[in-house]
Structure formats: C-alpha cells, structure tokens
Amino acid sequence: MTTRILPVVGDADAARAITTLLSQLPDAEPAAPVGDSTSLIDTLARLAAESIDELPEVVLVHERIGPVPALELIREVALRFPAVGVVLVTSDASPMLFSAAMDSGARGLVGLPLSYEELAQRVQAAAGWSVGVRRHLGQGAEVFSGPGGIVVTVSGAKGGVGTTLTAVQLALAARASGMTTALADLDLQAGDVASYLDVQFRRSIVDLATIQDISPRVLQDAVFIHHTGIGLLLAPGEGERGEEVSERSVRQIVSALRNRYDVVVIDCGTQMNAANAAAIEMADTTLLLTTPDVVAVRATKRMVRLWDRLQIRKAEETVTVVNRHTKNTEIQPQLIERITGTRVARSAIPAHFKELQAVVDAGRLQDLDPKSTVKQAIWGLAGELGLVKAQEGGERKHGRPGGRPGRNRADRDRVRNPGPSAIGARRARGQIEP
Known part of the structure; x- marks a missing residue:
C-alpha cells in the first residue's frame, strides 16, 4: 500500500532534508512540503471536502512551524481530521514533550537529526493507524470535517x-x-x-x-x-x-x-x-x-x-x-x-x-x-x-x-x-x- 505523506516544514533546509529522506522510504509518496500552519489546514480542508480518502495518511509537523505552535496545530488536525496520523519532528525527544505530543493527538515523535530507521518506523505506525481509523469512519462514525464556519x-x-x-x-x-x-x-x-x-x-x-x-x-x-x-x-x-x-x-x-x-x-x-x-x-x-x-x-x-x-x-x-x-x-x-x-x-x-x-x-x-x-x-x-x-x-x-x-x-x-x-x-x- 502506498503511504501519502505531507511534510509541514517552515525552514527550507529542513524541508529539503526531510523530503529527501521520505523519498527513500518504501511505498512512500511524499507531497511537496507546506510552509506554515495556515497552508496545512487549508490543504487538508480542501482534500476533506472532496473525500476522506483524499487525505494523506501521514502528516509530519516540524517543531518550528508557525504561526500556530506545533502542539496546537497537531491538536487542531487531530480534532478536525481524525483520519490523519500526525508525527512530530523535534530536537527535544524528552519524555515530557513526548507526553505532551501524545496528549495533543500525535501518533509518534521523531527526533532530530533524522534517522532513516526511526522515521520509517514512525511513518509506518502512523499510516497503519490512519488506515484503521478510515475503516472505522466508513462505518458511519460521527466526526468533524471540512473548512468550518x-x-x-x-x-x-x-x-x-x-x-x-x-x-x-x-x-x-x-x-x-x-x-x-x-x-x-x-x-x-x-x-x-x-x-x-x-x-x-x-x-x-x-x-x-x-x-x-x-x-x-x-x-x-x-x-x-x-x-x-x-x-x-x-x-x-x-x-x-x-x-x-x-x-x-x-x-x-x-x-x-x-x-x-x-x-x-x-x-x-x-x-x-x-x-x-x-x-x-x-x-x-x-x-x-x-x-x-x-x-x-x-x-x-x-x-x-x-x-x-x-x-x-x-x-x-x-x-x-x-x-x-x-x-x-x-x-x-x-x-x-x-x-x-x-x-x-x-x-x-x-x-x-x-x-x-x-x-x-x-x-x-x-x-x-x-x-x-x-x-x-x-x-x-x-x-x-x-x-x-x-x-x-x-x-x-x-x-x-x-x-x-x-x-x-x-x-x-x-x-x-x-x-x-x-x-x-x-x-x-x-x-x-x-
């Protein structure tokens, strides 16, 4: 199964590094990075308006994204687009941040500098979770979706x-x-x-x-x-x-x-x-x-x-x-x-x-x-x-x-x-x- 991945990275150098590594993952289909939280919400809202199946399975959120802070952005995505697995990319892999990311709705955390093995593992886990949620949503679960009022x-x-x-x-x-x-x-x-x-x-x-x-x-x-x-x-x-x-x-x-x-x-x-x-x-x-x-x-x-x-x-x-x-x-x-x-x-x-x-x-x-x-x-x-x-x-x-x-x-x-x-x-x- 092909895994669609949407990186959310504001820094150009970090975006290139993440995209290059994502392209090496097996059965991965990385999209062009989006540079801020606004673009991410707009992109997901547009895709969700077409169909839940159009949404990427995985969204990678870089810790320095803005203007909405990373954890708040993860919470927003988890609430509005629950069929998307979100993974936080951060240089702080402490237990405290890991717990905060999980509380916000993240499906995993990848430390910086990136390693191929860790990235592949987290993306695969988030993608598997996303597929399971979509199967459940297809049975009529009630969710929020779309651009909102x-x-x-x-x-x-x-x-x-x-x-x-x-x-x-x-x-x-x-x-x-x-x-x-x-x-x-x-x-x-x-x-x-x-x-x-x-x-x-x-x-x-x-x-x-x-x-x-x-x-x-x-x-x-x-x-x-x-x-x-x-x-x-x-x-x-x-x-x-x-x-x-x-x-x-x-x-x-x-x-x-x-x-x-x-x-x-x-x-x-x-x-x-x-x-x-x-x-x-x-x-x-x-x-x-x-x-x-x-x-x-x-x-x-x-x-x-x-x-x-x-x-x-x-x-x-x-x-x-x-x-x-x-x-x-x-x-x-x-x-x-x-x-x-x-x-x-x-x-x-x-x-x-x-x-x-x-x-x-x-x-x-x-x-x-x-x-x-x-x-x-x-x-x-x-x-x-x-x-x-x-x-x-x-x-x-x-x-x-x-x-x-x-x-x-x-x-x-x-x-x-x-x-x-x-x-x-x-x-x-x-x-x-x-």
Missing part, C-alpha cells in the same frame, strides 16, 4: 455599552437567514446571555474545560438548543468557576463550534483574560462595542492598544461598532475611526432604549419588534459582516459588502499565539491597564 467575537470597550445585546441579535439574525448558529458566552464571571433569552440550563462552558477531545456528541451535550434554533454555550452560573476555562480549552471549544456551525458568535464581555484573548485571536472578525462619549472612546483606544501589545489583534483587524449613536453627538464614527485606528462599521446602532426595555426586562430579546430601529441596525450589521445567507443577486454568504472582503480561511488560521503566560506576565509587570 465563521467566528465573530463581540467585546465591549467598557461595561454597559451593549455587548451582550449586540451578540444575541447578531446570532438571531444569522439563524433567521437559515445559517446554523451558535452563541457562546465567554463573559465567564458575569455572562448574561441566559438572562437575555430566559434560559435555565445546568450545563455551561465549564463542562468542556477539562475534556481533551471534544467530539460532536460531547459538544451537543453541553449546548442548549434555544427555541429560535440557536445553540447556546452558556457562561457558568457561579462566576468563580470561570477560572477553570483556560486558553487551551477555549481553542478546542472554538474549533469544535466552528466545525459544527455556519456562524459562531462569541460574547467576550469587557474584561480581558487568557480565555477570551484566545477566542479573539482565532476569530475571523472581532467587534469592539463603544458608545459616542469621551469615556467610552478612551476605553476603546485603551483596549485596542492592549490587544496590540499582547499581539492578540491589530487595530486595523478590529471592527468598532458605535452603539447609541445620534446625529447630534459631537463624537461621530469618523472621529472614532481616526482616534482608534480601527475600521468603524457602517451600521451604527441608534440610541432608542425604549424599544428594548420591555423585552430586556422580560428576558425575551428574541421577541424584539421587527420594526425596531435598533434591531434593524444590528441585523444590518450582520449583513455587513457576512453573517447571513446571501439573497438571490445579493451579497456573498461569507464576506462583507461594499468592496471590503472578509478574512478568508487562510487568514482565519493565521493565529498569533502569545502563549498562556503572556497576559499573566504583562499583568504582573503592571502593563495591563485597568
């Missing part, structure tokens, strides 16, 4: 700017257009998604925090299906339990949601921590809510600078949404755009709280009057962001109208990873502003 995070520059209300209405707009939609509450200590939609559910995102491999069935058990059709992944009822949700678990959860739903909206609240920082990094589109007043705009600029310092998101990659907008205010969207360096959404949300008060107090935001100017503005924002299905002769399903293309799938996996200690280290040095 679009992820949008909604954050507030400060408290009270309408973050949760906007996130809920964006999710409702996407679902109403026929998109399968999930709404996740990552405001871990003070999440109000359940209150806005009058939901009582004992499971929360914490139930997924310690699970190594989130299967579709495990995800389904943690998600509450609202009567509108939206899948809700709620914040814990006890705020202190939010500390159990780590950066690593959020990356797994977001990946699992992306592979199950067309649209994933994540309410990140107003407080920054490692968990929602990971979600913002992984998002296709990041929204930052503000109001047109001096205090909120200063908070917006402060948040944008914080994200840039921590390498979470650049200003030009952030979309600022102006809530409670009036034509008479001195601070207009154009000024906010200049001050923050972000792109301000064309769809500003008007200041008409009276339209909202009854449904907010009742916890039935889904019942907001279709004639509401607030609802029309937020649903218009959903269209601007490409979260709704295209109408005939209208906009594309994924992407923004008006000549501003959305981030494509190559961009979505170009994730900068400051590591779980980056925020903590800067906080310890007093660099994170309150």
